[in-house]
Amino acid sequence: MTKLSVNINKIATLRNARGGDVPNVIEAAKNIEAFGAEGITVHPRPDERHIRYADARELKPILTTEFNIEGKPIQQFIDLVLEVKPAQVTLVPDAEDAITSNAGWDTIKYKDYLREVISEFKNNGIRTSIFVDPDKNIIEGAAKTGTDRIELYTESFAVEYANGNENAAQSYTDCAKLAHTLGLGINAGHDLSLKNIKFFKENVPHLAEVSIGHALISEALYLGLEKTIQQYLNLLK
Template identity: 75%
Template sequence: MTKLSVNINKIATLRNARGGDVPNLVQVTKDIESFGAQGITVHPRPDERHIRYQDVFDLKPIITTEFNIEGNPIPKFIDLVLKSKPDQVTLVPDAVDAITSNAGWDTVKNRGFLQEVITEFKNNGIRTSIFVDPSLKMIENAVHTGTDRIELYTEAYAEEFAKGNKEAVKIYADCAKLATKFGIGVNAGHDLSLDNIQYFKEQVPDLLEVSIGHALISEALYLGLETTIKKYLKLLQA
């Protein structure tokens, strides 16, 4: 079964909109885990517009599943990860002003930098993953960074699937096969939803984990959080 890690950034955005503590991030995290999610993902950004750095320290003691922290490995982020020691860190090359993640790493140009950062995290017992576009070249070069896993950037798949183009999943399947061949685990995320997750799971082999936030929280507005999570879990069991 592919694990479901729920990204709770949107919950933090809602909380921050009123400047208080409603909804309470700790309680929502406990509820999400009780509904069956196998992981919690947060993606703090330098401006802390949704997840705050303090949230990471508040959440760490109460998370009983897998804790995944995503972000651009600037010094402040690296320090946060080393202090909080999550189960997994996912490195994303976000620009400071990015609204959301919009590109994977160039594992050729950034090979040395990624090697250095990944080595430091692995020396501290933290599993590493890097966000990559569905490119065989980027997968081939990811091997040299020493990363434990890759996270396939799935926006292109989601856009094409919505147009009826199911062939768009093929490159993701090919990338997953290549990563597995090299001994790298495969995660995926970005714009995956109840509409497209099952086909992606069926077509992409050895998919270990998906991280879903925006779509899941949006769907939960209509279906409820518990029902939405259980629907994802059912689709990921195939």
């Protein structure tokens, strides 16, 4: 079964909007694990507008599932990951002022840079993944960086699927097959939801993990957090 990692950034966004510690990020992560999720994802940004670097430090000792930290590998981020030592680090080429992730790595242009960063993380026993668009040349470039996995950026799939395109997942299918032959594990994330996750899962082979935050937390406002997580788990079987 494809693992579900829940991105809890939006819980931190709500906390930060009011100040104080409600909702509590640590309590939310514990509940998410108790409800069956197989991982927790955070994506700290330099301005700490949602998840704070301190949150990542506080989460590590209390989590019982896989901890995935996403972010652009600036020195502050690298230092955090090496200190916390999550199960997985996902490298994302965000601009510092990006509202949300909006592009994958150019693994050809940044091959040497990625190889250096990935080597350091792997030497510290941390599984690495890099955020990429569904492009075969980019997938081939990813394999040359030494990364363990890729995370397919799924916004274009979500848009095409919502517009009724029956071939919305085709480029992801092709890239997943290629990545698998190159020895890469396959993750996916961004704009996946209860409406499209079943179709994506059924059409993209070798899918190890999906990381879902915005849609899942939004759906939980209507369905409840436990019921929402259970629905995702059922659709991912």
